[in-house]
Amino acid sequence: MSISVRDRFGKHLAKLALEDSKVLALDGDLGNSTRLDAVEKETEDSFLQMGIAEQNMVGVAAGLASVGFQPWVCSFATFLTKRAFDQIVVSVAQPNFDVKLVGSYSGLLTSNTGKTHHSLDDIAIMTTIPHMIVIAPGDANETEAAMNTMHQTKGPIYLRLTRDETIPAFLLDSEFEIGKGxxxxxxxxxxxxxxxxxxxxxxxxxxxxxxxxxxxxxxxxxxxxxxxxxxxxxxxxxxxxxxxxxxxxxxxxxxxxxxxxxxxxxxxxxxxxxxxxxxxxxxxxxxxxxxxxxxxxxxxxxxxxx
CATH class of the missing domain: 3.40.50.920 (Rossmann fold)
Structure with missing residues (x-):
């Protein structure tokens, strides 16, 4: 049975958090939509509810990274990349902190939410930032493989995820290497x-x-x-x-x-x-x-x- 990208993301981040106590999930009050709530269900100690306060959430993530944690910050892509852009640049990218930024509901496929929720400039925004790696997996299997690589790679990374529930696990190659097509x-x-x-x-x-x-x-x-x-x-x-x-x-x-x-x-x-x-x-x-x-x-x- 196939699984959606967002469901695989939530389940696999919960697995990473259970295996590594340094992995923390920071939620912008959208866990039910992004599936970050899977982490809360599996291990409450690894889940931090930050509310609808993206700038503060990124600042907290930077602080956590500075003392050895690996925070995964998740919100809708358009909110995360635009509302918290200054914090991403100054607090995360410039010091090259190990913060994983997850832009869920990227692009157009946001299920009737309309123009305020469409993220159509996040690639342009995030690729301009020095030190920032930008990843956009094609299906659920590649999402999991990318997350494993992200977990093992120090430094800021932006993961662009679709909400689309219709994409099957069609990519046969499960290997993932940053920088390789x-x-x-x-x-x-x-x-x-x-x-x-x-x-x-x-x-x-x-x-x-x-x-x-x-x-x-x-x-x-x-x-x-x-x-x-x-x-x-x-x-x-x-x-x-x-x-x-x-x-x-x-x-x-x-x-x-x-x-x-x-x-x-x-x-x-x-x-x-x-x-x-x-x-x-x-x-x-x-x-x-x-x-x-x-x-x-x-x-x-x-x-x-x-």
């Missing part, structure tokens, strides 16, 4: 680059594009970025396509375009959210509206290819 399909006409929740959407879209040789690269680590894998895949194709649940400026498409413009100029199509706020709706409706449904992804790529 994964080649999911080989091809010679088009290279599609994706991260996080969009990797499964892209895999389904590729199944619908017959007659074209399509390579697919998944980047669970956005910073540091696997430049070598991107360049190796791009040199064999005519078109590079990026797909992301994020604004196309400052996100995956911008990172890929910057690398290619410097080392291997290629025609790039960026598929993602444009310069607008999205309304309230079901995940299916929101993906369709923003050109990120399987059908709309196929449509945009075919139009560019023709």
């Amino acid at each position: 994964k080649m999911l399909a080989e091809g010679t006409d088009i290279l599609i680059v994706s991260t996080g929740s969009m990797t499964y959407q892209v895999a389904k879209a590729i199944e619908k594009m017959d007659g074209i040789s399509i390579a697919h690269q998944h980047f669970p680590t956005i910073k540091p970025f696997d430049k070598e894998m991107l360049l190796e895949g791009a040199k064999h194709v005519q078109l590079v396509v990026t797909v992301e649940e994020h604004y196309i400026r400052g996100g995956l498409g911008s990172i890929v375009s910057e690398i290619l413009s410097e080392y291997l100029p290629k025609k790039v199509l960026r598929i993602g959210v444009l310069d607008a706020y999205s309304g309230c709706g079901t995940d299916v409706e929101i993906l369709e509206e923003n050109g990120l449904s399987v059908e709309r992804i196929v449509e945009q790529i075919m139009r560019k290819w023709e």
